[in-house]
Amino acid sequence: RGPPPIRVALTKSSGRGVFATRSIAAGEVLHSAQPVVSHPSPSVLHEVCDSCLRRKAGNGGGGGGGDTSGGIYYFCGDACREHAKGFYEVEKNADWSLFDDHCSSRGLKYPYMVKRLACMVISGAVSADCLDILQPARLHQGTLTEMEEEFELLDSTFRKVGIQEEQTTFLTKEWYINVLARIRINAFRIELIASSYEDLLSSALASASCDAAVGNAVYMLPSFYNHDCDPNTHIIWLESADARLKALRDIEEGEELRICYIDASMDVDARQKILADGFGFQCRCLRCLSGD
Numbered sequence: 001r002g003p004p005p006i007r008v009a010l011t012k013s014s015g016r017g018v019f020a021t022r023s024i025a026a027g028e029v030l031h032s033a034q035p036v037v038s039h040p041s042p043s044v045l046h047e048v049c050d051s052c053l054r055r056k057a058g059n060g061g062g063g064g065g066g067d068t069s070g071g072i073y074y075f076c077g078d079a080c081r082e083h084a085k086g087f088y089e090v091e092k093n094a095d096w097s098l099f100d101d102h103c104s105s106r107g108l109k110y111p112y113m114v115k116r117l118a119c120m121v122i123s124g125a126v127s128a129d130c131l132d133i134l135q136p137a138r139l140h141q142g143t144l145t146e147m148e149e150e151f152e153l154l155d156s157t158f159r160k161v162g163i164q165e166e167q168t169t170f171l172t173k174e175w176y177i178n179v180l181a182r183i184r185i186n187a188f189r190i191e192l193i194a195s196s197y198e199d200l201l202s203s204a205l206a207s208a209s210c211d212a213a214v215g216n217a218v219y220m221l222p223s224f225y226n227h228d229c230d231p232n233t234h235i236i237w238l239e240s241a242d243a244r245l246k247a248l249r250d251i252e253e254g255e256e257l258r259i260c261y262i263d264a265s266m267d268v269d270a271r272q273k274i275l276a277d278g279f280g281f282q283c284r285c286l287r288c289l290s291g292d
């Protein structure tokens with residue numbers, strides 16, 4: 001397989017975007033992508049692999065061969081356990097109860113990803129500026145104050161573990177806010193596509209009882225796709241957080257590839273509100289302009 005048939009370039013009015021470098025047929029997989037950082041949804045913790053978010057065998061995932069590691073984490077196999085060392089070796093040594101309680105009582109999900117990223121930076125798995133290339137959200141004063149509180153809890157948790165100071169020099173309030181501002185705009189909520197009848201049953205149960213998402217993740221290339229309420233591309237997850245970008249219809253060379261960030265079945269007013277509040281832009285796609 002050659003390189004993916006895409007390139008990132010400036011659009012006329014939506015910052016950077018992804019463009020087709022040749023014609024693409026409907027249904028073609030453009031490329032796959034692995035998360036830079038991911039985290040299970042709090043409601044399914046211990047039910048999905050802490051690394052790839054695959055459901056535990058018996059929870060509809062069919063991902064046998066897994067184990068639990070010290071009761072705190074579940075990894076679906078050796079590859080994920082190995083890959084997770086990037087955060088696990090640091091994360092498991094700290095008492096996260098204050099930080100986690102703070103986030104769960106407020107229904108916050110993204111700070112868990114910042115915590116994980118901080119552990120990855122400390123262990124040397126990624127650099128502190130690995131998300132800097134992504135677009136940040138514009139933040140209001142109220143949000144900044146909340147983030148400062150979260151940062152204090154994160155910082156004090158690391159201090160209690162006694163990690164060497166030179167390993168945490170990156171860990172400043174500014175770093176925390178910068179990373180979270182990028183995660184807010186670029187994180188994907190991951191819903192796995194059921195791959196068997198058993199999965200269908202258990203995912204129906206999961207969505208009836210709680211959140212259907214297995215977690216959230218940030219990717220590099222998928223973060224450059226702009227939004228359209230009638231997209232020509234979509235991002236899908238089959239059994240794990242490894243994503244696939246797939247053409248929804250025939251696409252011409254040079255055309256911009258766009259995905260839909262939200263539930264496209266909502267009416268135009270609801271879509272506009274969510275995109276403005278959550279992503280900070282007014283959608284002017286053809287579907288919105290036609291009032292559909």
Ligand SMILES: C[S@@+](CC[C@H](N)C(=O)[O-])C[C@H]1O[C@@H](n2cnc3c(N)ncnc32)[C@H](O)[C@@H]1O
Pocket residue numbers: 013014015016017134135185186223224225226227228279280281282283284285
């Ligand atoms: C995930 S990023 C997409 C890549 C981004 N354009 C960049 O330069 O990094 C999401 C941001 O892109 C911009 N964007 C995405 N879709 C847009 C659209 N349909 N109209 C205007 N801005 C859009 C918004 O600023 C949004 O917050």
